[in-house]
Amino acid sequence: MHSPVRSQPQCSAIAMPAHAGEVLFLEADPCDHVYELRRGIARGVYISPEGERQITGFFFAGDQIGLPLCDRYRFTAEAVTDLLYIRHSRLHWHDALIRSCTEDGRLHPSIMAEQDQIFRRGIIVGRNGVLARICAFLMSIVDHLSMDADGALLLPLPQIDIAAYLATSPETVCRALRQLREMHVIAVPRRDYIAITDRARFEAIANGI
Numbered sequence: 001m002h003s004p005v006r007s008q009p010q011c012s013a014i015a016m017p018a019h020a021g022e023v024l025f026l027e028a029d030p031c032d033h034v035y036e037l038r039r040g041i042a043r044g045v046y047i048s049p050e051g052e053r054q055i056t057g058f059f060f061a062g063d064q065i066g067l068p069l070c071d072r073y074r075f076t077a078e079a080v081t082d083l084l085y086i087r088h089s090r091l092h093w094h095d096a097l098i099r100s101c102t103e104d105g106r107l108h109p110s111i112m113a114e115q116d117q118i119f120r121r122g123i124i125v126g127r128n129g130v131l132a133r134i135c136a137f138l139m140s141i142v143d144h145l146s147m148d149a150d151g152a153l154l155l156p157l158p159q160i161d162i163a164a165y166l167a168t169s170p171e172t173v174c175r176a177l178r179q180l181r182e183m184h185v186i187a188v189p190r191r192d193y194i195a196i197t198d199r200a201r202f203e204a205i206a207n208g209i
Contacts, residue, residue, distance in 0.1 A: 015084045024066070024077040024085070031068045034093040037061050040083035041144075043161060044075040044117070055165035057117030058157065060144040067114050068093060081156050125167050128208055130176045133166045135185075135206035138194070152193040180205075 015038050018024060024035050027046065035042075037059055044056035044065065056075050059065050065077050068090045088096075124136045138155075145153040159177075163170045180186045185202050187195045196202050 013086050015086055018079045018083040018085060020079050020081050022079045022083075024079065024083075025073050027074065027076045028072050031066060031071055031073050032090050033066060034064050034068065034088045034090065035066050035077065036064045036086045036088060038084040038086060041080040041156065042077050042083060043080050045078055046075045053164055054167075055121075055161055057114075057121055058141060058161075058165070059114075059117065060141075063114070063117075064088075064093075065114055080158075080161065121165060124165075127206075130166070130168055130172055131179065131205050132208050133168070134162070134173065134176050134180070135202055137162065137166060138196075139203065139206050142196075148193070150189070150195070152187075152189050152195040154192060155194045156192050 018040075024042065025033070039061050042059045042063075042065065044059065046054045046056050048054060058080070059077075066073055120140055124133055124140065127133045127136050142153065145155060147153055159170045159173045163173045166173065177186070177188070180202075181188060183198075183201070185196070185198045185205065187197050189195055
């Protein structure tokens with residue numbers, strides 16, 4: 001889990017809710033706040049000049065998004081599931097960044113956390129074949145997913161979002177998941193749950209083997 005920005009006495013750390021589908025901030029709006037996720041999953045959305053909807057990354061509890069690396073937000077943030085989040089002022093985040101640099105001698109971890117999601121997508125989409133892409137994507141988020149008593153992982157991401165993230169179609173994602181089930185690499189015990197039944201083969205596919 002990524003380290004959250006440390007709160008200052010004058011910063012009110014009140015967790016606020018957001019329902020699935022709700023927009024936290026819009027691309028190109030003034031970057032006045034940083035959003036620290038406490039619970040749930042959010043997605044970063046970019047609309048290309050041609051009108052294509054792209055998912056730049058998925059963000060989980062502990063992540064901070066909407067970093068003021070420039071004057072305006074670089075993507076739109078939407079709630080995938082119900083969220084709890086804390087909204088920090090831009091000044092508060094800058095103060096935390098300065099403390100991190102002066103006290104710890106490094107950039108604040110939240111910068112790497114947001115950038116890593118965007119960088120990781122490029123690596124995953126560059127994999128050869130949709131099976132490799134899907135397995136690599138699932139590997140990248142598996143540690144953030146809740147597990148039930150039988151070892152199945154809650155995967156509340158719509159296939160349309162997974163497809164937009166992987167630069168493919170929902171039908172292709174559906175066929176690939178079915179193929180992985182037929183190969184006995186994964187199982188889908190019930191709706192929105194997935195179980196990795198052959199971890200070695202799963203990782204081999206993700207790595208292009």
